[in-house]
Amino acid sequence: MLKKVVKASLAIGFTLGLAACGGNSDEAGTTSTSSASVGESVDYEIVGIDPGAGIMKATASAIEEYGLEDWTVVEGSGAAMTAALKKAYDKEEPIIITGWTPHWKFSAFDLKYLEDPKGVYGGEENIHTIARNGLEEDMPGVYKFLDQFNWTSDDMGSVMVDINEGTKPEEAAANWIEENPDKVAEWTDGVEEGNGEEVKLAYVAWDSEIASTNIVGKVLTDLGYKVKMSQVEAGPMWTGVADGSVDAHVAGWLPVTHADYVEKYDGQFEDLGSNLEGTKIGLVVPAYMDIDSIEDLKE
Numbered sequence: 001m002l003k004k005v006v007k008a009s010l011a012i013g014f015t016l017g018l019a020a021c022g023g024n025s026d027e028a029g030t031t032s033t034s035s036a037s038v039g040e041s042v043d044y045e046i047v048g049i050d051p052g053a054g055i056m057k058a059t060a061s062a063i064e065e066y067g068l069e070d071w072t073v074v075e076g077s078g079a080a081m082t083a084a085l086k087k088a089y090d091k092e093e094p095i096i097i098t099g100w101t102p103h104w105k106f107s108a109f110d111l112k113y114l115e116d117p118k119g120v121y122g123g124e125e126n127i128h129t130i131a132r133n134g135l136e137e138d139m140p141g142v143y144k145f146l147d148q149f150n151w152t153s154d155d156m157g158s159v160m161v162d163i164n165e166g167t168k169p170e171e172a173a174a175n176w177i178e179e180n181p182d183k184v185a186e187w188t189d190g191v192e193e194g195n196g197e198e199v200k201l202a203y204v205a206w207d208s209e210i211a212s213t214n215i216v217g218k219v220l221t222d223l224g225y226k227v228k229m230s231q232v233e234a235g236p237m238w239t240g241v242a243d244g245s246v247d248a249h250v251a252g253w254l255p256v257t258h259a260d261y262v263e264k265y266d267g268q269f270e271d272l273g274s275n276l277e278g279t280k281i282g283l284v285v286p287a288y289m290d291i292d293s294i295e296d297l298k299e
């Protein structure tokens with residue numbers, strides 16, 4: 001069935017766009033539009049991120065569902081993906097990435113989601129806060145704050161944009177907290193302060209989660225807890241909460257993106273509900289590309 005869809009190549013040294021993408025070739029009847037198919041123009045590659053991300057699994061399904069056997073999803077990281085995007089965008093070259101919202105790339109570049117008529121990427125979803133079993137008894141203050149933590153895509157977006165513009169994540173979080181005392185007051189309402197107890201948070205280096213985890217870490221630090229943030233892959237992030245080596249993460253994209261992890265660790269964690277509503281994942285391209293749907297990749 002599904003052949004090898006994820007090529008384990010390192011996402012460095014991108015050669016995207018080197019394939020003929022402009023139409024103004026001097027051969028065979030110059031036209032203003034490219035004669036190369038979209039696939040040829042990007043070497044049949046979709047620029048992916050880390051293999052544990054739910055969007056990589058969804059993209060493997062998309063390849064199967066849409067009959068894109070010739071295509072490869074290149075593994076890499078969120079940072080490598082945005083670097084490749086910037087490089088292509090600056091030269092107006094074609095590129096197809098695994099993308100998600102909220103993300104600063106939509107403020108920095110003019111991008112569009114490819115339509116997904118088969119609904120492989122699911123609809124809108126939410127980001128959930130996930131705690132280890134027993135956290136409520138062990139650290140009620142931390143639990144209560146995590147349970148009350150929730151913000152909007154715009155909130156998260158502003159922290160992300162700030163980080164992308166060069167502010168250190170800790171600083172961007174501290175600035176946002178200073179500028180949004182009302183929200184922080186709601187999250188910390190009735191929360192017991194800490195006395196140097198260690199709180200272990202895990203996160204993946206996705207820009208959205210770098211922003212949210214730094215916010216949560218900073219608020220907990222201000223409350224008097226000693227916060228340890230570990231950057232891990234998606235699998236270990238979920239495993240850590242399930243085996244209790246991690247207290248919590250704020251990066252559960254549900255119900256679809258992280259469905260496999262939820263199923264795998266059923267009963268071994270506590271879902272504190274959503275901390276951000278209205279996220280989306282899918283295949284994303286620059287607006288200057290002449291395609292609109294995943295189905296257009298077949299041609």
Ligand code: PBE
Binds near residue numbers: 049053054056206209
């Ligand atoms: N993401 C960002 C993650 C969740 C957060 C969409 C890249 C994923 O695909 O698992």
